[in-house]
Amino acid sequence: MPYIPHTPDEQQAMLATIGVPDMAALFADIPPELRPKSFDLPQGQSEMSVLSHMEELAARNSTDLTSFLGAGFYDHYNPAAIKALASRGEFFTAYTPYQPEASQGTLQAIFEYQTSICRLLDMEYSNASLYDGGTAIYEAIMMAVRKTRKRTKILVSQGVNPIYRTMLDSYTTNLNLELITVPHNQGQTDVAALMDHLDEDIAAIIVQNPNFFGSANDFTQLFEQARKNGVVSILSVYPVMQSVLKTPGEMGADIAVAEGQSLGLPLSFGGPYLGIMTCTKPLIRQMPGRIVGKTTDVDGKTGYVLTLQAREQHIRRHKATSNICSNQSLCAVCSLMYLALLGPEGLKRTAELSIQQAHYAAERLTSIPGVSLYNKTPFTNEFVLSLPCEASKVINALVDKKFIPGFPLGRYYEGMDNMLLVACTEKTSNQDIGILAELMGGVL
Amino acid sequence: MIPDNLLYTKSHEWAKIQGEEAVIGITQFAQEQLGDLTFVELPEAGQTISAGEEMGTVESVKAASEIYAPISGEVVEVNSELEDAPEKVNEDPYGQGWLIKIKIAEVPENLLSPSQYEAHIAEEAH
Numbered sequence: 062m063p064y065i066p067h068t069p070d071e072q073q074a075m076l077a078t079i080g081v082p083d084m085a086a087l088f089a090d091i092p093p094e095l096r097p098k099s100f101d102l103p104q105g106q107s108e109m110s111v112l113s114h115m116e117e118l119a120a121r122n123s124t125d126l127t128s129f130l131g132a133g134f135y136d137h138y139n140p141a142a143i144k145a146l147a148s149r150g151e152f153f154t155a156y157t158p159y160q161p162e163a164s165q166g167t168l169q170a171i172f173e174y175q176t177s178i179c180r181l182l183d184m185e186y187s188n189a190s191l192y193d194g195g196t197a198i199y200e201a202i203m204m205a206v207r208k209t210r211k212r213t214k215i216l217v218s219q220g221v222n223p224i225y226r227t228m229l230d231s232y233t234t235n236l237n238l239e240l241i242t243v244p245h246n247q248g249q250t251d252v253a254a255l256m257d258h259l260d261e262d263i264a265a266i267i268v269q270n271p272n273f274f275g276s277a278n279d280f281t282q283l284f285e286q287a288r289k290n291g292v293v294s295i296l297s298v299y300p301v302m303q304s305v306l307k308t309p310g311e312m313g314a315d316i317a318v319a320e321g322q323s324l325g326l327p328l329s330f331g332g333p334y335l336g337i338m339t340c341t342k343p344l345i346r347q348m349p350g351r352i353v354g355k356t357t358d359v360d361g362k363t364g365y366v367l368t369l370q371a372r373e374q375h376i377r378r379h380k381a382t383s384n385i386c387s388n389q390s391l392c393a394v395c396s397l398m399y400l401a402l403l404g405p406e407g408l409k410r411t412a413e414l415s416i417q418q419a420h421y422a423a424e425r426l427t428s429i430p431g432v433s434l435y436n437k438t439p440f441t442n443e444f445v446l447s448l449p450c451e452a453s454k455v456i457n458a459l460v461d462k463k464f465i466p467g468f469p470l471g472r473y474y475e476g477m478d479n480m481l482l483v484a485c486t487e488k489t490s491n492q493d494i495g496i497l498a499e500l501m502g503g504v505l
Numbered sequence: 506m507i508p509d510n511l512l513y514t515k516s517h518e519w520a521k522i523q524g525e526e527a528v529i530g531i532t533q534f535a536q537e538q539l540g541d542l543t544f545v546e547l548p549e550a551g552q553t554i555s556a557g558e559e560m561g562t563v564e565s566v567k568a569a570s571e572i573y574a575p576i577s578g579e580v581v582e583v584n585s586e587l588e589d590a591p592e593k594v595n596e597d598p599y600g601q602g603w604l605i606k607i608k609i610a611e612v613p614e615n616l617l618s619p620s621q622y623e624a625h626i627a628e629e630a631h
Contacts, residue, residue: 346544346546346562346564370567
């Protein structure tokens with residue numbers, strides 16, 4: 062649909078039709094003090110000058126850095142076909158598919174996405190996506206609160222991404238919920254401490270695999286204990302690694318959530334991203350957002366429809382399960398394309414290469430005097446280095462050399478100013494790791 | 506169509522008091538308004554419910570509505586057949602479509618008599 066602004070004559074015609082003399086009268090119901098004083102917009106400019114202005118702004122970003130940043134968002138290679146296919150008009154639309162008769166293709170793509178995600182995480186049901194990984198955790202705790210009714214405490218491992226935990230704090234500020242954060246134990250998710258906290262006041266427990274420090278975990282026993290206490294277990298995962306790690310389904314999680322960025326979406330300054338959400342059958346009616354189902358029509362032909370809609374916002378409005386008003390269809394479809402293009406073996410190879418590069422990097426970097434590995438248990442493609450000085454000092458020195466060596470943990474964890482979180486992907490070359498080791502050695 | 510041996514709520518639940526116990530369900534009017542039910546979510550046996558508070562949900566193709574407890578007490582039995590056959594509520598709301606049985610703790614005074622409920626739905630229909 063083209064965007065055609067109306068002319069002053071057309072505005073007059075519209076005002077006349079509804080019987081209002083002028084624009085001021087149209088907005089008379091809005092008290093003057095609530096009206097904008099000015100829109101403070103500059104004069105119109107030509108396309109050419111706007112473009113050159115935008116290019117000038119964009120050039121201020123450093124886009125040619127070699128990055129070892131991860132912390133929940135990873136620089137994996139995205140096959141070129143994704144962008145080409147996702148740009149097709151059939152997918153590239155803001156339209157949300159309510160009417161099955163008009164949107165079979167979109168609905169089928171979402172159905173296939175749900176199927177792929179269920180297979181990857183070994184879970185029974187997936188919704189059609191949420192905004193991002195942090196939102197998905199929040200929605201998961203709300204599912205648990207509804208399911209467990211009068212319980213109001215949520216147990217959160219400090220090994221869960223601090224960005225998501227900050228989001229949880231903010232989302233639950235005005236709710237009658239208590240978040241209990243269980244500290245990590247030298248970078249390990251403290252399963253024993255989490256177990257100790259499990260009782261009949263706890264609605265949900267949230268853990269992450271690999272945890273924020275990159276360490277891989279098996280939460281099977283924890284989840285079993287949670288179930289015995291009627292606590293809903295929520296596992297946040299890094300989807301690429303699910304091709305090689307024990308899956309949420311195998312561990313017995315009730316709800317598994319993830320940030321889907323690593324599946325075919327570019328880092329692109331923080332979004333738009335993809336909230337992955339899956340659950341087991343007993344929780345399906347608590348799941349927010351859209352779910353596409355496959356059915357047959359009166360002639361026996363396959364059809365795709367939005368299903369379990371009775372709790373969705375466009376019908377329930379004030380009583381909807383969630384206030385999420387839209388999903389991330391295009392991002393979800395990109396992830397589906399990524400999974401389809403790589404296939405199970407390709408995804409596994411991506412994970413293995415990323416892990417291999419991280420282990421090589423850990424080996425090289427810990428050979429620098431004064432640098433040691435903080436992780437005491439197996440890690441995947443991300444690990445923590447203990448440095449002889451503040452991590453931010455190393456980062457500042459290396460950014461000038463076009464290298465981002467990692468994420469400074471002191472930003473979110475007290476007493477961890479000397480800790481640097483380093484991530485690799487299949488894109489990280491041995492040469493990059495070698496240069497990083499040399500540069501870091503030079504600074505320390 | 507409104508059985509005269511039951512008590513009613515303004516939110517369209519019914520209760521049949523049988524000694525120390527009560528059977529609870531939703532009315533004919535409620536099931537008609539909702540349409541074909543696809544799912545009924547009920548409290549578990551052993552749970553305590555309080556009059557006026559939410560005790561479950563009924564979901565149809567187009568809507569999900571809360572069910573409010575007409576009477577306070579402890580749930581002693583749940584109609585488990587509704588799990589696989591929620592349509593029983595549509596077919597027989599005062600019989601096979603009953604929802605739960607409770608051990609009565611307290612019966613509130615504001616429950617409606619059959620004639621009061623009849624007047625109430627006549628008003629709602631307007």
